[in-house]
Amino acid sequence: MPHTIRRFIGDAVLQRDRIGESPCRVHSFERGNELYFLKTSPSVYANTTYSVQREASVMQWLSGKLNVPEVVLTAQEDGHEHMITRAIPGVPLSSLIEAGRPVTTLFHEALRQLQSISIASCPFDASAAIRLRELAYLVGNELIDEDYDFCAWPGLATPQDLLARLKATMPDEDLVFSHGDLGDSNIFVTNNDELYFIDLGRGGKADRWLDIAFVHRNLREDVSDNAAAQFLAALGVQDATTKRLFFEQLDELF
Known part of the structure; x- marks a missing residue:
């Protein structure tokens, strides 16, 4: 040390x-x-x-x-x-979910704060091309998460299959500032609903649906399908299902 x-x-x-x-x-x-x-x-x-x-x-x-x-x-x-x-103040949103408390409004506020940050001078690139280059490095050096599961995505059997599919389906991007790993364990909330963010290694310029996809998955898996659907509906924009799928698949080997 x-x-x-x-x-x-x-x-x-x-x-x-x-x-x-x-x-x-x-x-x-x-x-x-x-x-x-x-x-x-x-x-x-x-x-x-x-x-x-x-x-x-x-x-x-x-x-x-x-x-x-x-x-x-x-x-x-x-x-x-x-x-x-x-250390930061507050408790993670995961503890609120475990206690059965609503978190959708807090997730929306987290997105608002992140996406309102100007990226005009942001030096951190976390776009799809950069993340795919990173994934290729991890796959090539056997550094991926071995606990992956492709059951939800027919036609994928190996990490190389997934990497090839991601390269072939890379979306056009609407860049904003993105947390990159936005979930209930990386957002903390204080008693007066002030938000704090941790684990920002993937932060940078990325498509706005990356963070949305992670929040939707978080709610779908840890709360309910209904909560996830309500979260999307409250965004007030048309759901980009293809982008959400892309970013969920991108995260599988990390």
């Missing part, structure tokens, strides 16, 4: 956080009366959206535009990237 990281952590005890499916390791620790998180990614992911250095850069760019964790330190050493962030 780099000296600057060790010095900041000091004698604090690192607690492993096992929530999430990325190859990054996350630990929490207390310093004084504050809670912090240490996130580490292997350098083999340095040119992908799993890179914690990329995530740190995205959050630093978003500071003042969106409620995101404060980046305290970053460092690279011995084949790993490290980042320390200060």
Whole structure:
């Protein structure tokens, strides 16, 4: 671990956080009366959206535009990237869903905040072409999530099949600022309904339906088909089912 990281952590005890499916390791620790998180990614992911250095850069760019964790330190050493962030307030939307509380309005507000950010000077490209290039790298280096399931999509048997289909069906894009992994565990809400966002490694310019597709899937799987349908209807625009399918398929191997 780099000296600057060790010095900041000091004698604090690192607690492993096992929530999430990325190859990054996350630990929490207390310093004084504050809670912090240490996130580490292997350098083999340095040119992908799993890179914690990329995530740190995205959050630093978003500071003042969106409620995101404060980046305290970053460092690279011995084949790993490290980042320390200060904990954010609130609870994840997943806890509200587990308690049976409505979250559709909060998801809509999250989308509004994200898509209202100007991308005129955004340096982060998360468009379909970039993400497919990333996926090709992960497939070629056997770094994909092995727990994939193609049952919902006839004609797909291997990761290479999926990659070929995605390349052949890449949509025309209406670019906005996108979280890239928008779901109930990555949005936090305070007692006064203020929203905070975490896990922004995939953030950047991408099609507006990417985040919509993830929210729709989240509601469909964790709440109900009816809640997912109501979420789409409240958008006030025609459903882009083909784009939603594309982005769900794109996410299967991550």
